[in-house]
Amino acid sequence: MRRLLSDTLVVTERNLIRLPRAPELLLAFTFQPIMFVLLFRYVFGGAIRVPGISYAEFLLPGIVVQNIAFGGFVTALGLNEDMQKGLIDRFRSLPMSRAAVLAGRTSADLFTNAVAMAILVLTGLVIGFSFQTDVVHVVIGVVLALLFGYAFSWVFAFLGLLVKTPEAANSVGFIAVFPLTFISSAFVPGQTLPTPLRQFADVNPFTIVVNELRWLWTGQPSPDQLWQAFAWVAFILLVFAPLAVQRYRRTAGT
Amino acid sequence: MDGGTNSSAVSVAHAAPNPEAAISARGISRSFGEVRALANVDLDVARGTVLGLLGPNGAGKTTLVRILTTLLRPDSGTAQVAGLRIPGQEAKLRERIGLAGQFAAVDENLTGLENLTMVGRLYGSSRGAASARGRELLEQFGLVDAARRPVKTYSGGMRRRLDLAAALVAKPPVLFLDEPTTGLDPRSRLDLWDVIETLVSEGTTVLLTTQYLDEADRLADQIAVIDRGQVIAEGTSDELKDRVGGERLEVHLEDPAQAEAAVRALAPMCSDEPTCSDGLVRIGVAHRTGAIIEAVRRLDEADVGVDDIALRRPTLDDVFLALTGHAAEAEAQP
Numbered sequence: 001m002r003r004l005l006s007d008t009l010v011v012t013e014r015n016l017i018r019l020p021r022a023p024e025l026l027l028a029f030t031f032q033p034i035m036f037v038l039l040f041r042y043v044f045g046g047a048i049r050v051p052g053i054s055y056a057e058f059l060l061p062g063i064v065v066q067n068i069a070f071g072g073f074v075t076a077l078g079l080n081e082d083m084q085k086g087l088i089d090r091f092r093s094l095p096m097s098r099a100a101v102l103a104g105r106t107s108a109d110l111f112t113n114a115v116a117m118a119i120l121v122l123t124g125l126v127i128g129f130s131f132q133t134d135v136v137h138v139v140i141g142v143v144l145a146l147l148f149g150y151a152f153s154w155v156f157a158f159l160g161l162l163v164k165t166p167e168a169a170n171s172v173g174f175i176a177v178f179p180l181t182f183i184s185s186a187f188v189p190g191q192t193l194p195t196p197l198r199q200f201a202d203v204n205p206f207t208i209v210v211n212e213l214r215w216l217w218t219g220q221p222s223p224d225q226l227w228q229a230f231a232w233v234a235f236i237l238l239v240f241a242p243l244a245v246q247r248y249r250r251t252a253g254t
Numbered sequence: 255m256d257g258g259t260n261s262s263a264v265s266v267a268h269a270a271p272n273p274e275a276a277i278s279a280r281g282i283s284r285s286f287g288e289v290r291a292l293a294n295v296d297l298d299v300a301r302g303t304v305l306g307l308l309g310p311n312g313a314g315k316t317t318l319v320r321i322l323t324t325l326l327r328p329d330s331g332t333a334q335v336a337g338l339r340i341p342g343q344e345a346k347l348r349e350r351i352g353l354a355g356q357f358a359a360v361d362e363n364l365t366g367l368e369n370l371t372m373v374g375r376l377y378g379s380s381r382g383a384a385s386a387r388g389r390e391l392l393e394q395f396g397l398v399d400a401a402r403r404p405v406k407t408y409s410g411g412m413r414r415r416l417d418l419a420a421a422l423v424a425k426p427p428v429l430f431l432d433e434p435t436t437g438l439d440p441r442s443r444l445d446l447w448d449v450i451e452t453l454v455s456e457g458t459t460v461l462l463t464t465q466y467l468d469e470a471d472r473l474a475d476q477i478a479v480i481d482r483g484q485v486i487a488e489g490t491s492d493e494l495k496d497r498v499g500g501e502r503l504e505v506h507l508e509d510p511a512q513a514e515a516a517v518r519a520l521a522p523m524c525s526d527e528p529t530c531s532d533g534l535v536r537i538g539v540a541h542r543t544g545a546i547i548e549a550v551r552r553l554d555e556a557d558v559g560v561d562d563i564a565l566r567r568p569t570l571d572d573v574f575l576a577l578t579g580h581a582a583e584a585e586a587q588p
């Protein structure tokens with residue numbers, strides 16, 4: 001157990017050191033979110049009417065959740081690259097904790113997600129977002145978002161190990177997660193969607209997490225599903241972490 | 255220990271690995287779907303020696319290395335490496351082996367020093383100790399100047415050296431090198447050979463795979479030739495060369511018309527069928543000593559004029575072609 005922690009720390013550190021040296025990734029989690037906020041706020045913002053709240057305030061929690069769910073992309077690409085480059089073999093030949101490779105990878109996401117979220121919120125504050133609740137609610141919101149992102153890192157870990165190339169990881173991840181984020185209440189109020197989509201959106205974990213984050217940060221009434229939001233996080237983790245670990249063992253060819 | 259591995263392997267398939275050897279494999283088999291990558295491989299590498307695993311593309315070299323380094327589970331068979339069993343003691347075994355795989359496994363976005371420090375820490379060293387060991391290795395492999403550059407700026411040869419350095423971080427008693435010098439320029443190859451020889455002189459046991467016969471010739475105490483997943487010959491480089499018929503005596507005649515007379519004269523000392531073409535007579539001789547003198551005397555007595563006469567040792571290339579050729583024939587028989 002001590003070995004798991006110290007090895008995880010080493011692998012996390014490795015993943016963080018290399019990040020600034022891969023400029024395309026750095027851009028992906030710094031400028032891209034800012035661009036998204038600005039685009040949505042000023043391109044769609046004028047057209048989308050949300051009762052009782054400004055669009056900036058409506059948008060920010062949605063975009064935070066979308067962005068953080070995609071944060072795990074770095075994990076899919078990173079693991080895939082490690083597999084191609086033989087680094088996974090190197091790790092597997094070392095007397096290190098087996099779980100540390102995946103745990104270190106996803107933990108690194110936790111850190112980059114936190115940075116990306118801070119950038120997003122700061123941008124949000126500039127364009128008219130403001131927290132309407134107390135510190136406790138805001139912090140619970142931050143924790144919820146980070147955990148949700150962490151859970152998705154495991155989804156991406158699984159995808160990254162599943163496919164053969166980083167490009168495939170990219171498109172599979174995009175196809176799997178992008179619709180989920182859009183057919184939800186992240187960018188438009190759920191009621192405006194056509195019925196079949198709305199039915200989907202209503203049970204979509206994104207909708208639930210976004211609604212709760214909105215409630216936690218802006219006080220917008222929500223269907224009181226905070227426990228459901230955390231339950232989704234737990235569910236995704238419980239399903240995908242073992243899947244990823246199993247897949248990790250298998251890719252080894254054993 | 256020579257030849258006949260195919261037939262003997264079947265009878266010893268369930269034999270236990272030799273505990274005295276640093277690496278000992280018994281009856282190792284592994285298939286990938288339809289492809290039988292390894293079939294009943296037996297192998298022993300004595301402590302402090304180098305085994306050269308020689309074989310063409312797809313022979314199963316990498317598969318064997320991956321099994322012996324715990325990266326891949328064998329379908330059947332057992333092995334003992336550095337005193338630890340496969341299957342069974344993989345976790346402990348990883349502390350005692352170093353692996354430089356066929357393709358350099360280093361992180362492109364880390365510097366050389368960061369790579370080695372990471373590996374050291376994953377072996378359980380503190381950050382300080384790992385970094386000190388990393389510097390020591392960078393020095394040994396002539397990478398000091400590049401220590402603080404990301405590996406993506408390294409040349410292929412530098413990467414290979416860094417990869418080998420990573421395999422040595424924990425000073426493992428048993429080292430696996432999968433085609434360590436593929437892609438290196440001649441100078442780097444020689445340097446790497448020196449490094450390997452130094453390690454062996456300090457007691458390290460090395461299993462190295464290669465497609466270069468000169469590499470096996472120079473480094474390996476024992477050579478195992480592997481083809482289509484089977485060890486088809488084993489021995490020292492000299493023993494293997496002897497197995498393709500010992501020395502070859504080549505006689506260039508003054509007058510090609512005298513070929514028949516020459517063959518008749520040399521017949522008593524031939525160890526196999528002589529071949530002649532264009533005034534060049536080739537015979538196999540059992541013993542090197544005195545062969546030239548005897549040949550000259552016999553030819554002189556028969557009044558055969560000689561331009562040039564020479565003994566040529568078979569190269570490992572001869573061995574390799576002869577052996578892999580045989581293997582294909584042997585397989586067709588029941």
Ligand SMILES: Nc1ncnc2c1ncn2[C@@H]1O[C@H](COP(=O)(O)OP(=O)(O)OP(=O)(O)O)[C@@H](O)[C@H]1O
Nearest residue numbers: 253286289291309310311312313314315316317318
């Ligand atoms: N993961 C795998 N999946 C399917 N087939 C494999 C796998 N690994 C190896 N093989 C097959 O097993 C056989 C032996 O491969 P191996 O890589 O051990 O050969 P090798 O001797 O190392 O060859 P090379 O000199 O080209 O490196 C080949 O036919 C190869 O295609």
Ligand SMILES: [Mg+2]
Nearest residue numbers: 315316317356
């Ligand atoms: Mg190979």
